[in-house]
Amino acid sequence: MRKQPDQDHAKHGALPxxxxxxxxxxxxxxxxxxxxxxxxxxxxxxxxxLEWKLSPVAKLRPLIDGSLVGGEWxxxxxxxxxxxxxxIDRADARVGSAxxxxxxxxxxxxxSFERALSVTVSGEEAEDLVLTRSSLTAVPSAAHTIxxxxxxxxxxxxxxxxxxxxxxxxxxxxxxxxxxxxVVSVQQWDTDAVHAASHFARVGRDAHLxxxxxxxxxxxxxxxxxVHLVSDGADVELFGAYFSTAGQHIEQQVFVDHDAANTRSRxxxxxxxxxxxxxxxxxxxxxxxxxxxxxxxxxQNRNLLLTDGARADSIPNLEIETxxxxxxxxxxxxxxxxxxxxxxxxxxxxxxxxxxxxVVRGFLAEIVQKIGLPDLETKLESAIEAALVPGPSQEGxxx
Amino acid sequence: xxxxxxxxxxxxxxxxxxxxxxxxxVDLTVNEGEIHAIMGPNxxxxxxxAYTIAGHPKYHVDSGSVKLDGVEVLDMAVDERARAGLxxxxxYPVEIPGVTVSNFLRTAKTALDGxxxxxxxxxxxxxxxxxxxxMDKSFAERNVNEGFSGGExxxxxxxxxxxxxxxxxxxxxxxxGLDVDALKVVSEGVxxxxxxxxxxxxxxxxxxxxxxxxxxxxxxxxxxxxxAEEGGPELADRLEDEGYDRFLPxxxxxxxxxxx
Numbered sequence: 001m002r003k004q005p006d007q008d009h010a011k012h013g014a015l016p017x018x019x020x021x022x023x024x025x026x027x028x029x030x031x032x033x034x035x036x037x038x039x040x041x042x043x044x045x046x047x048x049x050l051e052w053k054l055s056p057v058a059k060l061r062p063l064i065d066g067s068l069v070g071g072e073w074x075x076x077x078x079x080x081x082x083x084x085x086x087x088i089d090r091a092d093a094r095v096g097s098a099x100x101x102x103x104x105x106x107x108x109x110x111x112s113f114e115r116a117l118s119v120t121v122s123g124e125e126a127e128d129l130v131l132t133r134s135s136l137t138a139v140p141s142a143a144h145t146i147x148x149x150x151x152x153x154x155x156x157x158x159x160x161x162x163x164x165x166x167x168x169x170x171x172x173x174x175x176x177x178x179x180x181x182x183v184v185s186v187q188q189w190d191t192d193a194v195h196a197a198s199h200f201a202r203v204g205r206d207a208h209l210x211x212x213x214x215x216x217x218x219x220x221x222x223x224x225x226x227v228h229l230v231s232d233g234a235d236v237e238l239f240g241a242y243f244s245t246a247g248q249h250i251e252q253q254v255f256v257d258h259d260a261a262n263t264r265s266r267x268x269x270x271x272x273x274x275x276x277x278x279x280x281x282x283x284x285x286x287x288x289x290x291x292x293x294x295x296x297x298x299x300q301n302r303n304l305l306l307t308d309g310a311r312a313d314s315i316p317n318l319e320i321e322t323x324x325x326x327x328x329x330x331x332x333x334x335x336x337x338x339x340x341x342x343x344x345x346x347x348x349x350x351x352x353x354x355x356x357x358x359v360v361r362g363f364l365a366e367i368v369q370k371i372g373l374p375d376l377e378t379k380l381e382s383a384i385e386a387a388l389v390p391g392p393s394q395e396g397x398x399x
Numbered sequence: 400x401x402x403x404x405x406x407x408x409x410x411x412x413x414x415x416x417x418x419x420x421x422x423x424x425v426d427l428t429v430n431e432g433e434i435h436a437i438m439g440p441n442x443x444x445x446x447x448x449a450y451t452i453a454g455h456p457k458y459h460v461d462s463g464s465v466k467l468d469g470v471e472v473l474d475m476a477v478d479e480r481a482r483a484g485l486x487x488x489x490x491y492p493v494e495i496p497g498v499t500v501s502n503f504l505r506t507a508k509t510a511l512d513g514x515x516x517x518x519x520x521x522x523x524x525x526x527x528x529x530x531x532x533x534m535d536k537s538f539a540e541r542n543v544n545e546g547f548s549g550g551e552x553x554x555x556x557x558x559x560x561x562x563x564x565x566x567x568x569x570x571x572x573x574x575x576g577l578d579v580d581a582l583k584v585v586s587e588g589v590x591x592x593x594x595x596x597x598x599x600x601x602x603x604x605x606x607x608x609x610x611x612x613x614x615x616x617x618x619x620x621x622x623x624x625x626x627a628e629e630g631g632p633e634l635a636d637r638l639e640d641e642g643y644d645r646f647l648p649x650x651x652x653x654x655x656x657x658x659x
Contacts, residue, residue, distance in 0.1 A: 338493070339456070340493045341493050341494075341495055343453075343455055343456070343477060344489070344492060344493045344495070345495070345503075345507075346454075346476070346477035346478040346481070347453050347454075347477055347478075347480075347481055347486075347487055347489075348478075348481055348503075348507035348510070348511075348559065348563065349478050349481035349482045349507055349510040349511040349563070350478055350506055350507055350510045351478050351510065352476075352478065354506070354510065355478075358495075358498055358502075358503075358506060359495060359498070361497070361498075362495060362496055362497025362498035362542070363496060363497050364497070365497045366496060366497045
């Protein structure tokens, strides 16, 4: 059974979806999508494929087709007792334990990387690790990272990305039975950076993964998290906050695969867009297999379009193969800045610009506050506010 | 002494059926420390008057003036009006996700005063006002109006009235939808604000029951976009007994009644 959910775009005055909706549903179930670690096994990308049609393929072309540098890359991290870091070979058994590429840029990185960085969380006391990448280059590169949370461990791993990048990477996340892991990826790249990533997560019995993406800066940022709930009681929360400004493209294609009983997923992505040709794409695929009895899932995406000339694509898809579920819900809404909110705040003496900052910061703060590291949260909220200046009202006549 | 003067105010709105004139020449003077009740049947333009004074972009002023101590309010942006000392307690306050009540109140106070309030006295005052309005402490960390009940929204509006200390406040149907206990709490808050700051109040209401708890100095009956009759508190009593029928055209008489 395939369900194309109705969206509540209508109440915001938006036109119905242009990709066919209920008129024509291609024969396409997410579980049958081709996957391989070999780039040569994928056909040429034309830009018309389902997984590429909303992406700026020309800008991503070096990552899709070009040769990638795959050696060790520089990072900074404060070592802690409960979290180990080591470079491992391609042949290591840990490589490939969470998933396989479903598209060509991901496979290209997989075929190209020479050494993978392994992050292992083993302590039962919660440990924080902030891994900063600030010294990558504009040379097309591949990276592979494997984050493993051992049984019953607790951990918090942040990938903080700044500086230059022309990067295609795969991040594997293995959450073993009973473990609780938070993985955060923050994108504050240089303005001309291009970053394509696939995150593959495998969540074990009664284990919990919280996955947070915060994408603010970079020319193109396309991060596709895919989570396989493989054992009973596995639980995932996927959060995302993004702020796309003029000419920027931020994309995330999310996939949650409910493949065991009594699994739970919550997906919430919120984005703000400001300026001409500011773009965002959110695709939320949720598959509840026959094995996923008792599944409880909910996904939502909200977009706040602050100016003319911005575009947000928001596409939730639910595939449900069993009738015996606890719940499967979805919501998607993309709207303009709410003039009534503006009026309310201004009527309390707050200037229009300050009111806009307050509303946008508040809108995204809900997600940013899921990170759980107060210092980083404060920095990101300030970065969001900074991106809002100058306000739209100062950009001169609107179109 | 401050004075708010409304002169020959004509206001229209754009509707799907075209331009609709709502206010048709309103004259009203409110002095500091006075309480004016504006009463009238639904659709008479009461709320339009409230939102026009506050500067809602939906309402177009065709002619007339609203002056605060001789300065034209209609030339000011919405936030400038608030900083000049005007306040509107809204009938339907909007939700602001992700913005906590405490953050919102502090931001508003800072905007009005031009500087952040000293932290300790401000926190103390906020807590005291919330306690007076029977609001739980946890309220400060909730997002503005998000998931608030009708009564909580009105308390939150009056909390702002007490903390932001305007010179003139328009209360737009603050009594609607409140049970009698909440009505008393909210009315006490309004009376407390007046006792503390001596502000002038424009109390817009369909019903007379809030006037048992907030005593007006003047009552104005609003019909068809203008003031049809004015008087003292006794006029409210008469409306309670007779309803608005005598102010309405014969055709619709009987359809508008006062509910006490």
